[in-house]
Amino acid sequence: MKSTASTIRVLALAALAVAIWALAKYGQAMPRVVPADAPLTEFSAMRADAMLARLLGPEKPHPASTDENAAVRERIVQEFLKIGGHVLHDTAMGCDVGRRAAYVACATVTDIIAGVRGGKGKAIILLAHFDSVPAGPGAADDGAGVATVLETARALRARGGKTLHPVIAVLTDGEEYGLLGAAAFLDNPVLKDRVGAVINVEARGNRGASRLFQTSPGDEKLIDLYAASVSTYATSSLYAEIYKYMPNDTDLTLFIRDGFPAFNFAFADNVAHYHTPLDLRRNLSLVTLQQHGDNMLGVAGALMQTPYTNLKGPDAVYVDVLGRWLLHIPESWALPGAIALLILLAGAVAVSHGPKVETREWLRAAAIFPALLIGAGAAGWLLSEIAELVSGMPDPSYAHPIALRTALTLGVAAVTIAVSRLAGLRAAASAVWLWLAVLGVAVALFLPGFSPYFLAPAAFAAVLTLATARLGWGSAVGRAALIVAALAGLVLWLQLAASGETLMGLKLHPLFTLPAAFGVATLVPLLATPQLPKRFWLYATGGCFGVAIAAAIVAGFQPAYSESAPQRLNLNYIVDNATGDATWAADATAPLPPALRAAAKFSEEPEQPYSSSWRKAYLAPAERAAVRMPGATILANAREGLTRTVTLGLNGSPDAAMMTLVVPGAAKLRRIVIGQKAVEVPAAWAEQNFVTIACMSRDCATMPVTLDMADNGPLNLTIIERRAGLPGFGAKLAQARGKTAVPSQFGDGIMLLTPVTVPGP
Ligand SMILES: [Zn+2]
Numbered sequence: 001m002k003s004t005a006s007t008i009r010v011l012a013l014a015a016l017a018v019a020i021w022a023l024a025k026y027g028q029a030m031p032r033v034v035p036a037d038a039p040l041t042e043f044s045a046m047r048a049d050a051m052l053a054r055l056l057g058p059e060k061p062h063p064a065s066t067d068e069n070a071a072v073r074e075r076i077v078q079e080f081l082k083i084g085g086h087v088l089h090d091t092a093m094g095c096d097v098g099r100r101a102a103y104v105a106c107a108t109v110t111d112i113i114a115g116v117r118g119g120k121g122k123a124i125i126l127l128a129h130f131d132s133v134p135a136g137p138g139a140a141d142d143g144a145g146v147a148t149v150l151e152t153a154r155a156l157r158a159r160g161g162k163t164l165h166p167v168i169a170v171l172t173d174g175e176e177y178g179l180l181g182a183a184a185f186l187d188n189p190v191l192k193d194r195v196g197a198v199i200n201v202e203a204r205g206n207r208g209a210s211r212l213f214q215t216s217p218g219d220e221k222l223i224d225l226y227a228a229s230v231s232t233y234a235t236s237s238l239y240a241e242i243y244k245y246m247p248n249d250t251d252l253t254l255f256i257r258d259g260f261p262a263f264n265f266a267f268a269d270n271v272a273h274y275h276t277p278l279d280l281r282r283n284l285s286l287v288t289l290q291q292h293g294d295n296m297l298g299v300a301g302a303l304m305q306t307p308y309t310n311l312k313g314p315d316a317v318y319v320d321v322l323g324r325w326l327l328h329i330p331e332s333w334a335l336p337g338a339i340a341l342l343i344l345l346a347g348a349v350a351v352s353h354g355p356k357v358e359t360r361e362w363l364r365a366a367a368i369f370p371a372l373l374i375g376a377g378a379a380g381w382l383l384s385e386i387a388e389l390v391s392g393m394p395d396p397s398y399a400h401p402i403a404l405r406t407a408l409t410l411g412v413a414a415v416t417i418a419v420s421r422l423a424g425l426r427a428a429a430s431a432v433w434l435w436l437a438v439l440g441v442a443v444a445l446f447l448p449g450f451s452p453y454f455l456a457p458a459a460f461a462a463v464l465t466l467a468t469a470r471l472g473w474g475s476a477v478g479r480a481a482l483i484v485a486a487l488a489g490l491v492l493w494l495q496l497a498a499s500g501e502t503l504m505g506l507k508l509h510p511l512f513t514l515p516a517a518f519g520v521a522t523l524v525p526l527l528a529t530p531q532l533p534k535r536f537w538l539y540a541t542g543g544c545f546g547v548a549i550a551a552a553i554v555a556g557f558q559p560a561y562s563e564s565a566p567q568r569l570n571l572n573y574i575v576d577n578a579t580g581d582a583t584w585a586a587d588a589t590a591p592l593p594p595a596l597r598a599a600a601k602f603s604e605e606p607e608q609p610y611s612s613s614w615r616k617a618y619l620a621p622a623e624r625a626a627v628r629m630p631g632a633t634i635l636a637n638a639r640e641g642l643t644r645t646v647t648l649g650l651n652g653s654p655d656a657a658m659m660t661l662v663v664p665g666a667a668k669l670r671r672i673v674i675g676q677k678a679v680e681v682p683a684a685w686a687e688q689n690f691v692t693i694a695c696m697s698r699d700c701a702t703m704p705v706t707l708d709m710a711d712n713g714p715l716n717l718t719i720i721e722r723r724a725g726l727p728g729f730g731a732k733l734a735q736a737r738g739k740t741a742v743p744s745q746f747g748d749g750i751m752l753l754t755p756v757t758v759p760g761p
Helices: 002-026 045-056 067-083 139-159 180-187 220-229 237-243 252-257 286-304 331-351 359-391 402-422 425-446 452-471 476-504 510-521 524-528 534-557 594-599 683-687 698-702 728-736
Strands: 087-097 103-117 123-129 167-172 195-203 207-215 262-269 316-321 325-330 571-576 581-587 617-621 631-640 643-651 658-664 669-674 677-680 690-695 704-709 715-724 749-758
Touching: 002 402, 002 476, 002 510, 002 524, 002 534, 045 067, 045 139, 045 286, 067 087, 067 103, 067 139, 087 180, 087 677, 103 139, 103 180, 103 677, 103 698, 123 139, 123 180, 123 252, 123 286, 139 167, 139 195, 139 286, 167 180, 180 252, 195 252, 195 286, 207 220, 207 237, 207 286, 220 286, 220 316, 220 325, 237 316, 237 452, 252 262, 262 286, 262 476, 316 331, 316 452, 316 476, 325 331, 325 452, 331 425, 331 452, 359 402, 359 425, 359 510, 359 534, 402 510, 402 524, 402 534, 425 452, 425 476, 425 510, 425 524, 452 476, 476 510, 476 524, 571 728, 594 728, 631 715, 631 749, 643 658, 643 698, 643 715, 643 749, 658 698, 658 704, 669 683, 669 690
Parallel strands: 103 690, 123 167, 123 195, 195 262, 571 749
Antiparallel strands: 087 103, 103 167, 207 262, 316 325, 571 581, 581 617, 631 643, 643 704, 658 690, 658 715, 669 677, 669 704, 715 749
């Protein structure tokens, strides 16, 4: 009898947690898709989608400085002309100086700048990029953004009415090569002077919520404005904290660095299609496009009525709840709030009634929370390792996540049940909530963007537990209060587990298991009393864990990749004049498909394809084709004072998509001039083995490059010409890649390396 009651209780609590997770994953409030015949003052995803079809035409990749890029640009201009207003092009060299690597990227890019609403003063910028990566047609990234800007511009013109600020659409080129269009735009003082505030729309997938994932510092007023101007929310101050540590950047990075008030919206579900040939219009969610548009039109409309001075303020911390509500407070409230909640919860614990708790039980209760977190993290690690071991693939659940997700869920459940016998109701409830409140104080101090996840549940719990503490938590009212108090924690934390999985996949399992553990920690007190009978407890813990391991094994037996979630696998044909070798190089992020391995003699282990390469690859010998190799003419090599200046005339073929110059760090580069554009080089790069200078437009093939440096010795450079696509005789190899692998990002290419030595001056 006793175990039947326990089973019902465990299952009921598990069902509650799973139901809330499912609600967070599938029940997030999203807008209704507005049909094409809706009033012209509205944003219609149907209209934007039709516009996108016209813009993309044949849906070909259109990276900067290609014929396809020029064709897409011309179609965008035609759409702007239809809407009305003037359009200009801005062609200039844009450069990006690497912040994380000794790398300079430059290209001649052409931005599109279109007037949307006239007026005096600085403008609201509607920002997106129209270039794509070489490997994919960019329907979502960032075609969806371009269509969103156009449909928003159209709606804003249709609305008419007064505006405090002009509105300008800026569609940048060369974003994928390092924010080059945005850099060129901001390099132009006349254009930069027009900027008042910026709304950027981006993509890192093709479904899910269009999230406000980044704002400029001092964002309290921006969040107020967002809260008031859109109907469904998807945001969290935690995203901005995480985004700081991610290698990705968007055009908005540069605008934020220059101090403009800014909003950054992006959708990021189904990242498997991002930067691949699958980034097609048919794979883009219309609901997502609608939310993208509602965000941009809502925020732009509100900005038009807001003086810029009203946008200045302190930081805020915030989180949406299931897309329906937006909790937001000034960041300066987080710490006092967290301390107040800790005092309130400590008060509730102090005045609460219940069975007497011995010191040892208090200690065991205090261990519940850390044990649950460590246990969940360890279970996640173990289960992922099992799946990886069985699969032999680095990310076994990439294409089929359900089995591993089940395993991880059961792993967390096993640990939760395991820790439930550590203490009784009163001690467990007190300890779990005090932990959350204490961590709330720590987080408010060190990672304030994260604090809503602690403050909101703790506030909810503090009020409820304080109100019911005198009744004793064991009473029916006390238990009801504990369940209700648990809800806030469950919703916020399981929402985080659900979005963590869609953003990063289960490869980053702690982003799933740890938020889940935080959420279900609030259920442990309800599991603790009456204490689960020892036998039942053992079977339940062991049973959950056993099934979790079985599910992890099943996950390992499933194919890691599928046609809709393919392996990212670029092929490069490399000819190196230094060695005379021709080589096939295949991306080594995962083992090669057997058919590809059979098609050429690829190395067993990843190897360095050439000395200055950043990544290892599986290499195979290739036939040496008759191909024109790049070179350089030394136009100048002189020393003046402490500076030596070398000017090279690059000599690439008309097929060159990119020319790269690899300079040894020991040359002590100070300054680079590419075409007309000068770039200062950080002194710290002298410590690097190589400084890589990539010129990524077609005019680079014959570009003069000047290097100012401190070193006077012989200068051993490598010039690399990159062409898009494989040579004709590589077609068989490309085919052997199969249907479950695709090129991504830069895609397949030909790389031709020539060493060039410049003698001392
Ligand atoms: Zn993008």
